[in-house]
Amino acid sequence: MHILIVEDESKIARFVSLELKHEGYDTTCIADGREALDAALNNDYDLIILDVMLPGINGIEILRRLRQVKDTPVIILTARDAVVDKVSGLDHGADDYMTKPFAIEELLARIRVALKKRSAAKKERYVRGKLTVDLGSVTATYDGHKIDLTKREFDLLVYLLDNMNVVVTREQVLDAVWGYDFYGNTNVVDVYIRYLRAKIDDEYHVQLIETVRGSGYVIRS
Ligand code: CA
Numbered sequence: 502m503h504i505l506i507v508e509d510e511s512k513i514a515r516f517v518s519l520e521l522k523h524e525g526y527d528t529t530c531i532a533d534g535r536e537a538l539d540a541a542l543n544n545d546y547d548l549i550i551l552d553v554m555l556p557g558i559n560g561i562e563i564l565r566r567l568r569q570v571k572d573t574p575v576i577i578l579t580a581r582d583a584v585v586d587k588v589s590g591l592d593h594g595a596d597d598y599m600t601k602p603f604a605i606e607e608l609l610a611r612i613r614v615a616l617k618k619r620s621a622a623k624k625e626r627y628v629r630g631k632l633t634v635d636l637g638s639v640t641a642t643y644d645g646h647k648i649d650l651t652k653r654e655f656d657l658l659v660y661l662l663d664n665m666n667v668v669v670t671r672e673q674v675l676d677a678v679w680g681y682d683f684y685g686n687t688n689v690v691d692v693y694i695r696y697l698r699a700k701i702d703d704e705y706h707v708q709l710i711e712t713v714r715g716s717g718y719v720i721r722s
Contacts, residue, residue, distance in 0.1 A: 502616070503527040505544070507537040507560065508552040508578065513601075517550065520605045521612075534558035534658075541567050548615060550608070552578045553586045561589050568594040569668055569716075574615040576608070591681050627662040629722060632701070632709065633661060643705050650700065653678065658701075661710065661720045670717040694718060 504521055518528040522592040531537040534557030537593055541549055541563065553560035567573065577598045579586040587598050596615045598707040599608055603686040612638075631644040636665060639655060641648040650658065656678045661669065668720075669677075671687035679689070702709050711719050 502584045503529070503544075504612070505537070505546040505549045506530045507534075507549065507555065507563070508532065509555050510552070512580075513552075517605070517608065519641060522608070524609060526612075532556070534560070534563060538563045538566060541573065542570065548574045548575055548576070548612060549579065550576050550612075553583065553590065554580065559587065561593055564590060564593045564595055570670065570673065572664070572667060574619050576611055576615060578603075627659070629662060629665070629709075629720065630707070631705070634658060643701060643707075645704075647670075648700055648704075650697075653701070654693060654696055657690075658697060661718060665720055665722050668713045668716045668719040674717070690718075 502525070504526045506517055506521075506528055508515050508517070508530065511532065514530045514532065518530050520689075529540065531540055532555075534555035536550075536557070537555070538558055551560045552562060555563075564575055564577065567575070572594070574596045575594070577586070577590040577595045579590065579600055580599055581600055581602075583600075587600070590598055596618070597611050599611065625636050627636075632641070633643075634655075635643045636659065641650055641655065641658060641667050657674065660674060660677050671690040674690045675683060675685075675687055694712075698710055699709065709720055711721060713719055
């Protein structure tokens with residue numbers, strides 16, 4: 502388990518890092534907002550502890566940009582009485598928040614909860630409106646009618662549902678559904694999106710899969 506600690510107060514960062522290491526986590530500490538955003542986007546941390554007031558880019562903005570592409574669990578650190586930070590952090594997809602100063606035991610407990618929640622979120626079944634996708638029986642239905650999908654189409658649909666409300670890029674889809682060893686053009690993603698749309702959107706007159714120009718695709722709840 503690798504945890505990124507984004508905090509410009511070096512005393513706090515050092516202390517939290519030491520305690521986390523003691524608990525068996527690997528840690529990386531970053532004090533600058535811009536650097537932190539880069540690191541968060543380019544690495545797969547298991548969790549991020551994110552201070553709000555940072556040099557460069559603030560924590561809320563980091564969270565907002567991160568959530569456009571990733572759902573890494575995030576616990577934000579806010580100053581006492583900064584209710585606005587707390588609310589906008591949760592609005593932007595933070596899993597939890599801590600108000601400074603905090604007891605390290607409480608932070609550790611919240612980290613455990615956030616990590617557990619995330620692993621439990623690996624679902625067996627997705628329901629979105631009249632669409633139901635069951636991973637156990639590998640079937641998809643719309644309003645009770647079975648949708649005939651190939652394995653690849655099914656995996657693609659599950660990936661989009663797993664990232665509900667998060668815009669995924671063609672590269673991310675390719676990595677997740679086709680695998681890292683797939684050498685090919687990302688156009689294949691567009692082709693399969695068209696297949697899915699023909700079988701679901703067109704067939705049932707719904708707008709399930711949304712194209713976000715210049716970014717990728719999303720299914721919204
Ligand atoms: Ca700070």
